[in-house]
Amino acid sequence: MALTPELREAYSRHLTHERNLSANSVRAYLADLESLLLHINQLGITEFSQLGLNHIRSWLANLQSKGAARSSVTRRVVSIRAFTYWGARNGWLPTDIGRELVAPKPERHLPDVLDVESATLALEALHVRSTEEQSPESIRDLAIVETLYASGIRVSELTGLDLLDLDRERQTLRVVGKGNKERIVPIGNPAMRAIENWLTSGRPHLLSEESGSALFLGSRGKRIDARVVRTIVNEAMSALGNNRRLSPHGLRHSAATHLLEGGADLRTVQEILGHSSLSTT
Incomplete structure (x- = not known):
């Protein structure tokens, strides 16, 4: 034939x-x-x-x-x-x-995961930059990366955060995830301190008429967008050298991995990440 x-x-x-x-x-x-x-x-x-x-x-x-x-x-x-x-x-x-005929399912490539030492190094570099520059952006960047790493929330969830979503007393965030589902996510002391510093010494300097109730702002005073957050995370990884790049999703995956390594049970991590299925986690 x-x-x-x-x-x-x-x-x-x-x-x-x-x-x-x-x-x-x-x-x-x-x-x-x-x-x-x-x-x-x-x-x-x-x-x-x-x-x-x-x-x-x-x-x-x-x-x-x-x-x-x-x-x-x-x-x-x-x-x-x-x-x-x-x-x-x-x-x-x-x-x-x-x-x-059924097409094979696409390959799923797991995102890169930082070890705890690398995550600590990247955060320490952001702390140094924030302390030295004392610019609204450097203070914000530290708060964003600390929040992403501490909470494991998605970029879209972070950019959607409002001031009232932060519970300072309980050190938690009210997050609206996929399917418009709400969940409460703990963030811990380091992230809370970074956010407090942002609210006191960073956010007031970027406020504009278009800021609204957004927790995190871009340099022009509008609600920060996902593209800027991805850039912030990638630049934070530059402290690790070797042209290391990491997406916010990779940081989220790192947070989940470190929680599990620290003794958290899978169901708890599933709830924090907002996964509907344990297999996804």
Whole structure:
């Protein structure tokens, strides 16, 4: 079985004019089809009527055994499903066998995790900078990183914090997470001291008419946005050298890891992080 000129022309026309795919995508789809046909020829399949789902799965398994990434296999599943759908509608295949193909789940890459020593070093560097500069931004940056590390809250949750969400007496934050669900998160002494310093010596200098009740402000007085928070966290990691980078999500993951290493039970950490499932934690 081969990709005949007639089939190539008809399928190319469909991809180009009906699917509106780019020339590069059309070439990729045709290359995937040629690869599949070559594989099933080696299996002794000579007619499209003989093509079964097991043959396509055999082809995909062969690609994986040769080192194809999961994302690459997923793309090929999409590609071949497009062909079997079109082929069944246009008389090339008896049925759309590809509709039962399921793409592999994408790989989940765990974020980098700081060890306790590295986290302490990064925070100490922020303390030094805050003490030396005494600028509203340096005071704020320390408070933000201390809060993220102490609480494990998400960036979106931090940027959404208002002044009334802080309970100074109990040293907790009222956080509104995914699905608009509220939870109370403890933050501890270091983060509380950093926030108090921000409220006393930093926030008043950045206030503007657009500040509202936001707990953390950007340099122009508006509620701080997620992009700025990510930059703050990355710059805090510069104290570790080696071009170390860490996203706020990595800091959140570090906080959870250190809580567990410190003896906290999994259910408690789940509640602090706002996870609906223990498997997520």
